[in-house]
Amino acid sequence: MNRLEILQLFRDEERRSKSGLRQLSAVVWAQLKMMLAYKSWLVMDLLSTFASVVMYYFVGLQVDPLRLSQSGWGTSYLAFSLVGVATSNYLWACLTRLSHSIQHEIRGGTLETIAVTPVNMLVFFIGLTARGYLVSLIYLVGVFTVGVYGLGANLSFNPQSFLIFIVLFMLMLVSNQALGLIAAGIIMVYKRGDPLVFILAAVNEFLAGVLYPLELLKRFPAVQFLSMLFPYTYALDGMRRVLILSASMPDVNVLTDIVVLAVFSLILVPIGLKTLEWGYGRIRREGTTSSY
């Protein structure tokens, strides 16, 4: 066997996947098992969900309904904050979960182990986000249930509004997860980028107006402009229009939100996938899949 043949042998890629779905379900199942291993954490998380809704109920008691309605969002601060609080957990999951999980795997030395198995790494990375999505789903359902049935928030849930809400919600997930992919790709290479992602999520949450009407930003045009650069702003605006103002199709504002979110998704998803691929390729080449 000559030198070239030996090199070729080492270069040979094993076929990484026979069934992506099976691999995905295995990764998701592993994540779920880890999550369920910490039962006390789950219980506390559920209780804190309840607490956060009740807290905004009491904050709402201090809100002047006239000033809120002047912003165009009805008179109930509970309903207004409920949509923001319920969905903002998904924003954090989309932006931070993957990069955090990859860092965790690198630190634990398990990313290298998985990389040498015939697992499709893209499937593995998608599977890693499952835990964050599931926790956020529990949070979302919990917040809406406590808010609507426990505290009497007046939100419009009918088949049409639910359908539009789902469309906006899915577009919010796709566009923000694309940002999460970009962050994960960069953090994989530079290792200590977690705070960058956290500040991105915190600033995004602030600029999207999770707890206050964006109309108040009119006094600060630069801040208002910045808020328009994030997909979550449009998603939250659309979801509030549907659930609080009962906007139905074809509502121009909701349609605009959907179109803007679709454009964000179309641009950001390919960039996100490419960045993730670049990051993973680079740490493999540099041999830093288990260094932190």
Place this chain on the structure above:
Amino acid sequence: MNVEEIVKYMAENIPRGGVGAIQKALAFIVRDFKIWWTYKLWITLDILSSLTFVATYYFVSMIITPQALINAGYAADYLTFSVIGISLQHYVFTSVSSLSDAIREEQWNGTMETILSSTTSFRVFLLGESAFRFIIGSYFLLASLGMGVLLGIRLVLNPGSIIAASVLTILLVASHMVIGVLGAAMILKLKQGDPIVWAFSWLTQLFSGVLYPLGLLPDWLKWVGNAFPLTYSLDGLRRCLMNGEGFDSPMIMENTLKLMLFIMVVLPFSLWFFKKAYDSTRREGALGQY
């Protein structure tokens, strides 16, 4: 050498003297500060992220009426009320939770077993670990209050209110160090999902009057807040900083005495609880496990 002699030899307690407890605690602080200082970008971004809370409540204050604050005896200024509330809650929560995180970090890196098998006692270990978290946390507290001042919060400062606020702040730190020790004990046993820190976070947010005066809570819920030192600290500090009250105010005195009582009752219990968890983890040989 017979068996008894070997057992005696192995059981011999190495004297723990030599370097004093304060010196060791200072060494912990210097060590943690050196590690912390290597992440300058992290620090800057962390501060920025905490400032977004203050900015958020600046806008929320624009749609709020101050009537509930007036009824509770505070100055009619929701921005100042909320900035003091979230800054202090964030300060004590990050300090308390970062103590648990530090224990996890030591376990994760395998350094906890190394430190505790040296002549350093667990009390000194706890003091050193927690002191640094509270010192660093005050950096964020000052940043949040500074941001609040820029956004227009109104603090009423006079010699009396400054002295009372300083005493209350010391008691706030001491009382929450005690809670941090309880959380650290839980993390030793459970490894993840420290219920003490979680419960502390959501219960104080809900019942300590961080974002609203406690008068808004129904009577049957008000008592829950009495279990937390943050409730007394917030009420006392708000009266000092918003109303300019000092120790001549009966409310300030009452809050001070309640905080002192909390520390005297809970400190021995939390140390005992940590010792129990520590001994049990050592017996199981799980000190370095994560």
